[in-house]
Amino acid sequence: MDPKVVQKANGVEVTLDEAVFPRPVGLAAAYRFIDRCYVLVETRPGKRLSVRLESKEPTAPAERKALAGEFRNELLHQLVRRQVAERTDGLRAAIVGRALLSADDALAAEASAPAAASDPLDFQDDPLGIAVPWEEKYGGKRENKPKKRSGQPKKR
Amino acid sequence: MPVRWREVGGRVLLTNDAGDYLWLDRAPFEALAAGTLKPGHPVWAELARSNMLHDPETEARVVERIRRRSGHLQVGPTLHIVVLTLRCNHACTYCHASRQPEKRAGFDMSLDTAARVLDVILASPAPDLTIEFQGGEPALNFPVLRWFVEEGRRRVAGGSRRLWFSLVSNLSTLTPAQIEWLVDQGVAVCTSIDGPAELHDRHRRIAGGDSHRRTRAAMARFDAAYRRRRLDPSLAYVNALVTVSRGSLAQPEAIVDEYVRMGQKVIHLRPLNPFGMGRKIWAREGYTAEEFLRFWTRALDHIIELNRQGVEMAEKMASLLLTRILTDDNPNYADLRSPCGAAIGQLAYNHDGRVYTCDEGRMVGAMGDDLFCIGDVHRHGYAELIAHPTVGSLCVSSCLECLPGCADCAYAPYCGVCPVYNYIEQGDLVARPATNDRCKMMLGMLDYLFQRLAEPGLPDLFRRWTEVRDRSSVFEPRRPRRPSPRAKARPAAAPPRRAKKGARRA
Known part of the structure; x- marks a missing residue:
C-alpha cells in the first residue's frame, strides 16, 4: 500500500512512491503542516520520498493516527490540484487573462493592438538611445564613435 | 458536450457549461456514462434538447451563451x-x-x-x-x-x-x-x-x-x-x-x-x-x-x-x-x-x-x-x-473551472468561491471542498433549489424571483420640476438612465 505510514515518538513518518505522488505533491502537502509540526523530508532509494512530521506539542497515539490521516488527505488534495491544474492550463490562462485585461485599460489596449501596425521599429532600432555610449550622450570624449544605426536618435 | 453530474435525491442531475440541466434516472445515466446509450432512446432527444450532445450548431449556441454568462x-x-x-x-x-x-x-x-x-x-x-x-x-x-x-x-x-x-x-x-x-x-x-x-x-x-x-x-x-x-x-x-x-x-x-x-x-x-x-x-x-x-x-x-x-x-x-x-x-x-x-x-x-x-x-x-x-x-x-x-493570485485561485473539486462539480456553472474565506478557514486560497463550510452551504442551497425545481409549478414561481425591475429612475439625482432658463443653460449632469442589472444591494 502507498503511502507507507510509521508512527514515531511524537509524530509520524510517511514514505511515498514518487511514481504515485510526484515530489512537488509531497512537498506541497508537507508544507501545509509546518505550523504545527517540525518537518523533515528525505529521499529514499527506489524513487521514494520520506516525510517525517514531528508534532511541536506532545501527542497521544490517536492524535498521531489523525495526523497521518490528515497528511494522506492533503496528499490527495495536492495530487488532484496538480492534475486539474495541468488539465485546465489553457482554460485558466484564457479566463484569468481576459479578467485581468478587462480590469486594466492600458493592458487591454496593448493586447488588442496589432503588433506589426503599432510598432514600425525593427530589432536594431534604439529610440530610447539605450545603445548610445554615455560619453556621447553627455558630451564626454571618445575616440572611436560607434557606427550609427537606423532609428538611433541624433546626437545632442 | 462536456457535462458534469451529481446525484441528488436518488436521481442524477446533468449540467453543461452553459448552465443547462437535465434530470436522468440511474439506468439511462449509466448507459450514457458507459457509451451504450444510442440515438432513438427516449433520453437521447432530451439530451439533445438540453444541449448535452455535441454537434457544430449546438457548440456555437453554447459558446455564445457562455460568453453572455461570463460578461463579468x-x-x-x-x-x-x-x-x-x-x-x-x-x-x-x-x-x-x-x-x-x-x-x-x-x-x-x-x-x-x-x-x-x-x-x-x-x-x-x-x-x-x-x-x-x-x-x-x-x-x-x-x-x-x-x-x-x-x-x-x-x-x-x-x-x-x-x-x-x-x-x-x-x-x-x-x-x-x-x-x-x-x-x-x-x-x-x-x-x-x-x-x-x-x-x-x-x-x-x-x-x-x-x-x-x-x-x-x-x-x-x-x-x-x-x-x-x-x-x-x-x-x-x-x-x-x-x-x-x-x-x-x-x-x-x-x-x-x-x-x-x-x-x-x-x-x-x-x-x-x-x-x-x-x-x-x-x-x-x-x-x-x-x-x-x-x-x-x-x-x-x-x-x-x-x-x-x-x-x-x-x-x-x-x-x-x-x-x-x-x-x-x-x-x-x-x-x-x-x-x-x-x-x-x-x-x-x-x-x-x-x-x-x-x-x-x-x-x-x-x-x-x-x-x-x-x-x-x-x-x-x-x-x-x-x-x-x-490580484492575479486571487483570480487563479477562484477560477472555478480549474479548481480541485469545483472543476468537476455539477454546480460549477452557477457557483463561486471566496479565496479570502478559504484562507481564513483553511489556511490556503484554494478550498478543500469536502471540509469547507461555505462549499457545504452552496451545495446544500443548490440541492434544495434543484429538488424544488423538479416540482410542478415551482419553475414558474422561481422564474418570478429572477425578474429584476429597473430601479434606475430612483437612483438618479432629482431635478427641479420646472427648470429655470438659467438651469437649462447649465451643462447636462448626464444622469444615468438604467441601473446595472443586479448591482450589489442596489
Missing part, C-alpha cells in the same frame, strides 16, 4: 466599497468590521484621502461604477459622503460613464435633512434588520436598546420622502438584509414575516461572516453549515408558501442562484462568479487610504493580516493596484 470578464471593477469611518454607534454582537467607539478620533476618512480614492475609482475602465459607502457607520462621516456624491457627479458630468451611489447604514444617526438630501441625490440605501425587534435588539446593541425602532423609523422617513417625490413605491424603498446569528436559527418564519410586515419584496438571509471580530465570538454566535441550511430551507419553504398565498417575497441568494440556473443573465455578484470579484470586480478602500481586493480582504486586514492589501491611494494609482501580484 469584460468590464473591470464596477463596485467600489469606500469605508468612510470605522466609528459606529452600535456594538453588534457579531460585528466583523473592527468598529471603533462613536466618539473616538482618528478613524474617519479625510477629504484628502477621499480625493485620492475618487481618482482611483474614476481611473477604473468600467463604464458603470457603483460607490458603496460602508463603515463603521458611514453616516457618521456625512460631510465626506456628501463630497463624494457631489464631486463624483461633477467629474462624470457630460461623459458617457455612469456613477451610482449606495449607502450601507443602520440609519439611526441620519437627520431628516440628511434623508431628504440622500433621496434627492438618488443614493440607494441598504440597512440591516435581523428580524423581529426582540431578536434584532438582542444582537444589534445601541445605547437605549432600541435599534430596531430607530431603524424602522428612519425607513419610514425614507418611504415618506419617496412618496412626496411621487416615486413608485415598488421601486423606491430602503433595502434590508438579515445577518443570521445563532439566535436566528430557531425562527426563520418569524424573520420572514417581519420582512413581509415591513413591505419588503426581497429578504437576504446572509450567513454570519467568520472574519475579523466575528471569528472571536464565533463560539457564542456561530453555527455549522448544516444548521444554517436547516434554517435557510425552512425560510424558503415559508416564502414559497407565502408566494402561493399571493404574497410577493423572494430570498436574495436564491434569486441570484436561480438567475444563474434559469437564465443566461449575469448578475455579476462578486461571490457567484468565476473568477470571483476580488479586485477585478470590486475594490475596497479603507478609511486611511489602504486599498484591498474586496471587503472581506479588508476585514482580514483588520485582524492584522494585510495579505489582501494591494496598495494605498496616497502612493499608488489604479494601474499599480491592479498590477499587484495578489
Whole structure:
C-alpha cells in the first residue's frame, strides 16, 4: 500500500512512491503542516520520498493516527490540484487573462493592438538611445564613435 | 458536450457549461456514462434538447451563451466599497468590521484621502461604477459622503460613464435633512434588520436598546420622502438584509414575516461572516453549515408558501442562484462568479487610504493580516493596484473551472468561491471542498433549489424571483420640476438612465 505510514515518538513518518505522488505533491502537502509540526523530508532509494512530521506539542497515539490521516488527505488534495491544474492550463490562462485585461485599460489596449501596425521599429532600432555610449550622450570624449544605426536618435 | 453530474435525491442531475440541466434516472445515466446509450432512446432527444450532445450548431449556441454568462470578464471593477469611518454607534454582537467607539478620533476618512480614492475609482475602465459607502457607520462621516456624491457627479458630468451611489447604514444617526438630501441625490440605501425587534435588539446593541425602532423609523422617513417625490413605491424603498446569528436559527418564519410586515419584496438571509471580530465570538454566535441550511430551507419553504398565498417575497441568494440556473443573465455578484470579484470586480478602500481586493480582504486586514492589501491611494494609482501580484493570485485561485473539486462539480456553472474565506478557514486560497463550510452551504442551497425545481409549478414561481425591475429612475439625482432658463443653460449632469442589472444591494 502507498503511502507507507510509521508512527514515531511524537509524530509520524510517511514514505511515498514518487511514481504515485510526484515530489512537488509531497512537498506541497508537507508544507501545509509546518505550523504545527517540525518537518523533515528525505529521499529514499527506489524513487521514494520520506516525510517525517514531528508534532511541536506532545501527542497521544490517536492524535498521531489523525495526523497521518490528515497528511494522506492533503496528499490527495495536492495530487488532484496538480492534475486539474495541468488539465485546465489553457482554460485558466484564457479566463484569468481576459479578467485581468478587462480590469486594466492600458493592458487591454496593448493586447488588442496589432503588433506589426503599432510598432514600425525593427530589432536594431534604439529610440530610447539605450545603445548610445554615455560619453556621447553627455558630451564626454571618445575616440572611436560607434557606427550609427537606423532609428538611433541624433546626437545632442 | 462536456457535462458534469451529481446525484441528488436518488436521481442524477446533468449540467453543461452553459448552465443547462437535465434530470436522468440511474439506468439511462449509466448507459450514457458507459457509451451504450444510442440515438432513438427516449433520453437521447432530451439530451439533445438540453444541449448535452455535441454537434457544430449546438457548440456555437453554447459558446455564445457562455460568453453572455461570463460578461463579468469584460468590464473591470464596477463596485467600489469606500469605508468612510470605522466609528459606529452600535456594538453588534457579531460585528466583523473592527468598529471603533462613536466618539473616538482618528478613524474617519479625510477629504484628502477621499480625493485620492475618487481618482482611483474614476481611473477604473468600467463604464458603470457603483460607490458603496460602508463603515463603521458611514453616516457618521456625512460631510465626506456628501463630497463624494457631489464631486463624483461633477467629474462624470457630460461623459458617457455612469456613477451610482449606495449607502450601507443602520440609519439611526441620519437627520431628516440628511434623508431628504440622500433621496434627492438618488443614493440607494441598504440597512440591516435581523428580524423581529426582540431578536434584532438582542444582537444589534445601541445605547437605549432600541435599534430596531430607530431603524424602522428612519425607513419610514425614507418611504415618506419617496412618496412626496411621487416615486413608485415598488421601486423606491430602503433595502434590508438579515445577518443570521445563532439566535436566528430557531425562527426563520418569524424573520420572514417581519420582512413581509415591513413591505419588503426581497429578504437576504446572509450567513454570519467568520472574519475579523466575528471569528472571536464565533463560539457564542456561530453555527455549522448544516444548521444554517436547516434554517435557510425552512425560510424558503415559508416564502414559497407565502408566494402561493399571493404574497410577493423572494430570498436574495436564491434569486441570484436561480438567475444563474434559469437564465443566461449575469448578475455579476462578486461571490457567484468565476473568477470571483476580488479586485477585478470590486475594490475596497479603507478609511486611511489602504486599498484591498474586496471587503472581506479588508476585514482580514483588520485582524492584522494585510495579505489582501494591494496598495494605498496616497502612493499608488489604479494601474499599480491592479498590477499587484495578489490580484492575479486571487483570480487563479477562484477560477472555478480549474479548481480541485469545483472543476468537476455539477454546480460549477452557477457557483463561486471566496479565496479570502478559504484562507481564513483553511489556511490556503484554494478550498478543500469536502471540509469547507461555505462549499457545504452552496451545495446544500443548490440541492434544495434543484429538488424544488423538479416540482410542478415551482419553475414558474422561481422564474418570478429572477425578474429584476429597473430601479434606475430612483437612483438618479432629482431635478427641479420646472427648470429655470438659467438651469437649462447649465451643462447636462448626464444622469444615468438604467441601473446595472443586479448591482450589489442596489
